[in-house]
Amino acid sequence: MTLENSRELASAYLSHLVTERRLSPLTCNSYARDIAVLVRLSQSTSLDQLQIHHIRRFAAQLHGDGFSGRSLARMLSAWRGFYRYLTRDHGFGSNPCTGVRAPKSPKPLPHTLSPDEAAKLLEFSNGDDSMALRDKAMFELCYSSGLRLAELASMKPEDLSLADGTARVTGKGKKTRIVPVGSKALQAVREWLQQREGLIRAGASALFLSRYGKNISRRSIAQRLKDQAVRQGINTNVHPHVLRHSFASHLLQSSGDLRAVQEMLGHASISTTQVYTHLDFQHLSRIYDAAHPRARKKEKS
Incomplete structure (x- = not known):
């Protein structure tokens, strides 16, 4: 599977979100950004060959680049949804994102007045x-x-x-x-x-x-x-x-x-x-x- 194939699958999924799930444009744009990151990180490995250790490595790499735990949790959720679509409609064998958790981010303390x-x-x-x-x-x-x-x-x-x-x-x-x-x-x-x-x-x-x-x-x-x-x-x-x-x-x-x-x-x-x-x-x-x-x-x- 080439990089172009991966992009075509991503485009098909985003169309599915718009036409079938009727998600808002803002939500669809968020999915598009997150899935584009997955496609970019997986350039040397096709989407149908990705395993859980690849996803964990991607998450660790993004965390090292400064992504917060909350951002990574949102991104992993988008990736899981993408793979559920691929296994259901495109014959992919498994979802490599299942079981991968984002690192926890420290909760900011609420601001108070004296x-x-x-x-x-x-x-x-x-x-x-x-x-x-x-x-x-x-x-x-x-x-x-x-x-x-x-x-x-x-x-x-x-x-x-x-x-x-x-x-x-x-x-x-x-x-x-x-x-x-x-x-x-x-x-x-x-x-x-x-x-x-x-x-x-x-x-x-x-x-x-x-x-x-x-x-x-x-x-x-x-x-x-x-x-x-x-x-x-x-x-x-x-x-x-x-x-x-x-x-x-x-x-x-x-x-x-x-x-x-x-x-x-x-x-x-x-x-x-x-x-x-x-x-x-x-x-x-x-x-x-x-x-x-x-x-x-x-x-x-």
Whole structure:
């Protein structure tokens, strides 16, 4: 089998993805790039002669060239799908990609604000402006209760119990949970609700509205938060999930109760929440390095 044959098979598979599986152009382009890499790496060996040790060598070579574990996992998945097609429609004997796993990539730790940065972010000077009152209520509630962006945008007034200081949150998989709401967030929400009554328009049901009285969009929330961070001189990319990460990190630092943090975040598995223990360890390490007499570097005389 020549290189030209390999390219023809790849082209036939991509046509199959478009016409029969009806995948999106973006997905098909991704498959095309990944399969082109396989064809390039296998130039000295035809596709029907590739064995599992070839695929492992290709993966190791790409990893050495700087491909992350996530990129390699996606690429191997594309190759496996290609070979399933070849064995079914072109008489190939086996799938050499079966059983080949990509190396694991270290998970990046979530970005968080320090408690001082969070307090600075939530300072609003123009408290009489209805949109500023709304923004303050949104961001206070997000940080106070560790909400996801979608949870914040979809929350309704009836989901809040101001008397109890709690909120009913509908999270992933339409699972609901009850989370506490802090006093500052409660006060900000009360002030916003007074403004909301004069803004709401027909069809709007969300707790937080646009200046035109409609349900506010997720994009608008994210952009308003970014703008507030810039105004407050916080030189980092602040988005709603940063507030959620900060909530989890700060709560864990204060309480040490991982299970409670899991429940408030709505994580199905505690392993998802455990990433914040690494952040907590980093925080303790910095304190140790700064304070412990056996950790501080000696000053040069």
